[in-house]
Every structure is written in structure tokens, then in C-alpha cells.
Amino acid sequence: MSQSSSELQTAVHQSAETPELGRVNRIGYRTIVLREFHRIVRIWGQTIVPPAITATLYFIIFGSLIGRRIGDMAGYSYIQYIAPGLIMMSVITNSYGNVVSSFFGAKFGKHIEELLVSPLPNWLIVAGYMTGGIARGLVVGGVVTVITLLFTKLHIYNVGIVISAVLLSSIVFSLAGMINAVFAKNFDQISFIPTFVLTPLTYLGGVFYTIQLLPQWAQHVSHGNPILYMVNAFRFGFLGVSDVDVGLAYGIMIGAAVVLFVSCVVLLNRGVGIRE
Amino acid sequence: MKALLFEKLTKTYKNGVQALKGIDLEVEEGDFFALLGPNGAGKTTAIGIVTSLVNKTSGKVEVFGHDIDRELAIAKSCIGLVPQEINFNQFETVTTILLNQAGFYGIPRRVARDRLEKYLTALQLWEKRNAVSRTLSGGMKRRLMIARALMHEPRLLILDEPTAGVDIEVRRSMWTFMRDINNAGTTIILTTHYLEEAENLCRHVAIIDKGRIIENDRMSRVLRKLQTETFVFNLRNPIASAPELPGYNVAMPDDHTLEIEVSKEQNLNDIFSRLSAAGIEVLSMRNKTNRLEELFMRLVGPQGEPTAQAAG
Numbered sequence: 002m003s004q005s006s007s008e009l010q011t012a013v014h015q016s017a018e019t020p021e022l023g024r025v026n027r028i029g030y031r032t033i034v035l036r037e038f039h040r041i042v043r044i045w046g047q048t049i050v051p052p053a054i055t056a057t058l059y060f061i062i063f064g065s066l067i068g069r070r071i072g073d074m075a076g077y078s079y080i081q082y083i084a085p086g087l088i089m090m091s092v093i094t095n096s097y098g099n100v101v102s103s104f105f106g107a108k109f110g111k112h113i114e115e116l117l118v119s120p121l122p123n124w125l126i127v128a129g130y131m132t133g134g135i136a137r138g139l140v141v142g143g144v145v146t147v148i149t150l151l152f153t154k155l156h157i158y159n160v161g162i163v164i165s166a167v168l169l170s171s172i173v174f175s176l177a178g179m180i181n182a183v184f185a186k187n188f189d190q191i192s193f194i195p196t197f198v199l200t201p202l203t204y205l206g207g208v209f210y211t212i213q214l215l216p217q218w219a220q221h222v223s224h225g226n227p228i229l230y231m232v233n234a235f236r237f238g239f240l241g242v243s244d245v246d247v248g249l250a251y252g253i254m255i256g257a258a259v260v261l262f263v264s265c266v267v268l269l270n271r272g273v274g275i276r277e
Numbered sequence: 278m279k280a281l282l283f284e285k286l287t288k289t290y291k292n293g294v295q296a297l298k299g300i301d302l303e304v305e306e307g308d309f310f311a312l313l314g315p316n317g318a319g320k321t322t323a324i325g326i327v328t329s330l331v332n333k334t335s336g337k338v339e340v341f342g343h344d345i346d347r348e349l350a351i352a353k354s355c356i357g358l359v360p361q362e363i364n365f366n367q368f369e370t371v372t373t374i375l376l377n378q379a380g381f382y383g384i385p386r387r388v389a390r391d392r393l394e395k396y397l398t399a400l401q402l403w404e405k406r407n408a409v410s411r412t413l414s415g416g417m418k419r420r421l422m423i424a425r426a427l428m429h430e431p432r433l434l435i436l437d438e439p440t441a442g443v444d445i446e447v448r449r450s451m452w453t454f455m456r457d458i459n460n461a462g463t464t465i466i467l468t469t470h471y472l473e474e475a476e477n478l479c480r481h482v483a484i485i486d487k488g489r490i491i492e493n494d495r496m497s498r499v500l501r502k503l504q505t506e507t508f509v510f511n512l513r514n515p516i517a518s519a520p521e522l523p524g525y526n527v528a529m530p531d532d533h534t535l536e537i538e539v540s541k542e543q544n545l546n547d548i549f550s551r552l553s554a555a556g557i558e559v560l561s562m563r564n565k566t567n568r569l570e571e572l573f574m575r576l577v578g579p580q581g582e583p584t585a586q587a588a589g
Binding site: 024110 | 328329330331332349350351353354356358360362363364365366367368373376377378380381382383384385425
């Protein structure tokens with residue numbers, strides 16, 4: 002096991018120099034992102050396959066079988082109308098799910114300490130996990146888009162809105178997943194929010210219908226659901242129709258992203274859930 | 278230069294437990310330093326504060342002159358930590374764990390690959406480089422944590438019970454490796470419950486108990502403070518009762534063994550003379566415990582109560 006002192010000497014002298022923190026941060030960020038991406042690929046059976054099967058079933062049942070009997074919605078066939086919502090639903094749940102499971106897993110297995118003792122600042126750790134969440138959201142969103150194209154054609158009204166809406170939504174839900182993971186003390190608590198909060202909000206967020214079908218009071222209630230704005234902004238990018246003001250939707254998405262990012266950094270700085 | 282400096286360091290947990298009660302400590306660059314104490318004494322809290330896993334309540338901490346309140350990133354880049362508990366990702370391979378660790382410290386991938394080979398070879402883990410970490414034995418996991426802590430070649434290596442649960446052969450080889458790392462210029466702080474390990478490896482020792490430093494000196498000076506030592510004499514022939522040795526505390530655990538407590542003012546020649554006069558033939562002799570352990574027990578006491586005797 003022994004190695005001669007002289008062989009180790011050079012390296013010790015090199016490390017006595019003050020590290021260039023910009024380079025440390027650049028390489029550190031890339032390492033976190035690559036680690037997250039490799040995790041997504043390594044457990045593809047859990048990360049990519051289930052949403053692909055779910056989306057296929059939605060398109061078969063709601064798009065092809067039931068959708069034909071429903072007729073048009075907002076001037077488009079039902080399957081075309083729900084397609085953007087289904088893609089966005091998979092992006093939201095997977096961005097959230099990636100960060101909540103990865104960060105909580107790191108907490109549970111204590112390997113989050115690898116990052117906490119490193120010189121990387123907390124904002125960069127948040128950015129790294131967030132990018133991992135975005136990566137999974139986009140990969141799964143891409144897979145669901147390909148499945149969509151097997152069932153229907155996708156109109157593109159404004160590609161910039163499509164890309165920006167999907168990016169902002171995945172940022173928001175990646176960060177929300179991180180907050181869930183920070184506070185979670187056991188595995189039940191990382192499935193509680195997705196099951197009892199995220200899924201109902203997604204289903205009631207205009208994925209499958211226009212809220213104009215709802216009674217007036219339910220429309221008002223729906224406007225309190227942030228996912229409604231994301232789904233509609235994304236749908237606007239494809240179809241050019243929306244239940245909400247797209248400018249307001251961007252304001253909400255950008256505002257939520259900023260507030261959640263700052264919250265994550267503050268939580269890590271305070272050591273909530275991760276430091277004594 | 279001071280590799281590590283604590284000034285009036287305190288830590289009070291939310292439940293009111295005062296883990297550190299204003300400790301002062303200095304570790305010189307290049308030292309091999311033992312930080313000892315019973316369970317719950319505050320060792321891991323102190324290490325946690327240095328590595329920013331625990332937030333301090335008050336006081337000052339510097340690592341190679343970098344205050345952790347003002348230059349945390351630079352201070353952290355100087356430290357390599359081998360924690361008490363296994364804390365790497367059990368689903369990743371040995372290589373992935375080490376390359377990621379290097380990345381978190383800004384080490385380019387090419388340099389990291391060279392170091393990976395160097396440290397895995399030195400720690401006899403090279404053959405396991407593609408193994409998933411959960412498949413490693415306990416001793417291999419401990420060595421992997423040492424390799425991981427060395428990937429950014431830190432100036433200060435903190436080893437929190439690095440040999441816990443490893444067999445004697447592996448432990449001895451780890452000692453040799455740690456000595457080599459220290460000889461190459463890396464300052465090492467070691468906490469361990471194997472006091473033989475600390476006595477063999479370390480040049481300075483601090484003993485912490487109930488959040489206070491109760492001993493802090495060169496190892497050799499600390500050991501000289503031991504007022505008495507207990508020696509075990511193995512006898513050639515059985516004896517019926519313990520011999521009368523005025524001035525000595527003598528115990529007879531069995532008819533072939535005597536345990537005699539010898540103070541600093543007394544000498545072994547006198548004991549041998551008296552035993553010979555009593556017709557008792559000694560086959561061999563050894564210390565009952567290693568000297569640091571004896572001192573430690575006298576300082577900390579059986580219930581962790583400090584006693585005045587050992588301070589001398």
C-alpha cells in the first residue's frame with residue numbers, strides 16, 4: 002500500500018497554491034450536471050420508459066378512442082389540443098421527480114456531504130441539480146414529443162415560446178423538487194407532494210380541457226393554479242390559443258423561478274435539512 | 278504556518294447541548310496530530326465545523342490562514358475529509374466516485390485520471406476501479422474514502438476514525454500509507470479510538486472531553502505525564518499467592534501472572550530483584566495497556582469524569 006514520499010511530494014507542493022475559484026466552479030458545475038445526466042441514463046428504466054408508456058396510453062385512450070367522440074376544442078382536434086399539455090405534464094413531473102429523488106437520495110446516502118465539504122458555492126450546487134432536472138424534463142419531453150408525432154401532427158405557432166415555456170417550467174419544478182427534498186426526512190415525504198399536490202394541480206391545470214368549459218367559479222379557482230399558466234403558455238407556442246394571458250404566464254414563471262432559486266440557496270446557506 | 282486554528286470555538290445545538298465550550302487549538306503545518314476523546318466529547322463536531330458540515334455558534338476557525346467566515350471556498354479547498362461514516366454513492370463505481378470528487382474541486386479530468394491511478398494503486402484498489410462501490414468489503418470502502426479525500430491533494434487531511442472496523446493487516450498498511458502522505462508534506466489530523474494508532478503515528482495530541490480541551494501537547498511530553506504504568510509479568514512456575522512487595526500495588530489474576538503498578542519514582546530493576554529473592558522466575562513482561570490508553574483513561578475516567586492524577 003505504501004508509496005514513496007518523494008512521489009507524493011510534487012503534488013503536495015502544487016496543491017499549496019490558492020486554487021482559481023472560477024475554474025473550480027466551472028469544472029464543479031459540469032461535474033454535477035454530468036453526474037445527474039449519467040444517473041438519468043443509468044436508471045433509464047425508471048426515468049424514461051414510464052413516462053413514455055404513460056404518454057402512449059393517454060394518446061391511445063384520450064386522443065384516439067375518447068377524443069374522436071369529443072370533437073374539436075378551441076378549433077383543433079382534441080388530440081391536437083391535449084398534445085402540448087401532455088408533453089408539458091411529462092416535463093413538469095420529471096423535472097420535479099429528478100431533483101427530489103436525486104437530492105434526497107444524496108441526503109439519505111450522505112453523499113451530499115461530498116458537495117457540502119467541497120469549495121463549490123451553494124448557488125452553484127442548486128444550479129447543478131436544477132440543470133439535471135431540466136435535462137431529464139427535456140429528455141422525457143423529447144421522447145413524449147416523438148410519441149405524439151406517432152398519433153398526430155404538431156403545429157408550431159411560435160418556436161421561441163415553445164422552447165422558453167418548457168425551459169422555464171422545468172426550471173420552476175426542478176427547484177420546487179429541490180425544496181421538497183431539502184425538507185423531506187423520509188421517502189414518504191418525497192412522494193407526498195407529487196401525489197397529493199403536483200398530480201391534482203397538473204390534471205386541473207388545463208392539460209385535458211379548456212377552462213372555458215368550467216363554471217365561472219371554477220375558472221376563477223383555476224387561475225390560482227400555476228400549472229395552468231405553464232400549460233397554456235406552452236400550448237400557445239404550438240397552437241396560438243390560450244386560456245390565460247401569455248405575458249402574465251411568463252411573469253409568473255420567471256417570478257417563480259427567481260423566488261424558488263433564491264429560496265433554495267438560502268435553505269442551503271442555512272443548512273436546513275443538511276447541516277447541524 | 279498554522280494548518281488549523283481554533284479560537285474560542287463554541288457550538289450549541291438546537292436541543293441545548295453544548296458540544297464545544299470555547300476551545301482553542303493550533304495545529305502546525307506538516308504535523309501528524311491526534312484529536313482524541315470519548316464518544317460525544319465534541320471531536321466530530323469540531324471536524325464538522327472545519328469542513329462546514331456543522332455551523333459554529335461562535336469563535337474563529339482558520340485553515341492555513343484562511344478564515345472560514347471570509348474565505349470559506351479557499352479554506353475548504355485546502356481540506357480533505359475522511360469521515361467516520363461511509364458516505365459515497367453506493368450505486369456508483371469506484372472510478373466515478375473519484376472522478377466526480379476531483380471535479381468538485383476543479384481538477385481537470387486528465388489530471389484526475391492520473392491521480393486516480395496513483396492513489397488506487399497505492400491503496401491497493403486499482404483492480405477494483407470498475408467495481409460498484411457497494412460490492413467492496415468494509416476495509417476497501419475505508420481505503421476508497423481515503424483515496425477520495427486525496428483526489429484534490431489537500432494540504433490538510435482530516436481522518437475521522439479511518440481504520441474503524443478494518444482488520445489488523447489492512448490497518449497496519451494504512452498506517453504506512455498515512456505516514457508517507459504526512460512525510461510528503463500533508464498535515465494530518467487523526468481521530469481514533471485505537472489509541473495505539475495515535476501513539477504510533479502522531480507527534481502531537483489533544484484530548485477533548487465534554488466540549489473542552491483537557492490535554493494538548495507533544496505526544497512524548499503527554500506520555501511522560503503518566504505517573505504510573507501497570508506491567509504484566511508472566512511467570513515460569515505457578516505461585517500460590519501474590520508476593521509481598523512493599524511500595525507496589527500487586528495483583529494476581531491467575532497463578533502464572535502478576536500485575537504490578539510502577540510509579541515514575543520506582544524502577545523495574547528493584548522489582549526484578551525482589552521477585553528473584555522470592556524465588557519467582559519471570560518469563561516475559563509487557564505493558565498492560567499502551568501508555569496513551571492508560572493516560573487517556575486516567576484523564577477522562579471511566580464515566581468520562583476528568584481525574585487529576587494523570588495530569589501530574
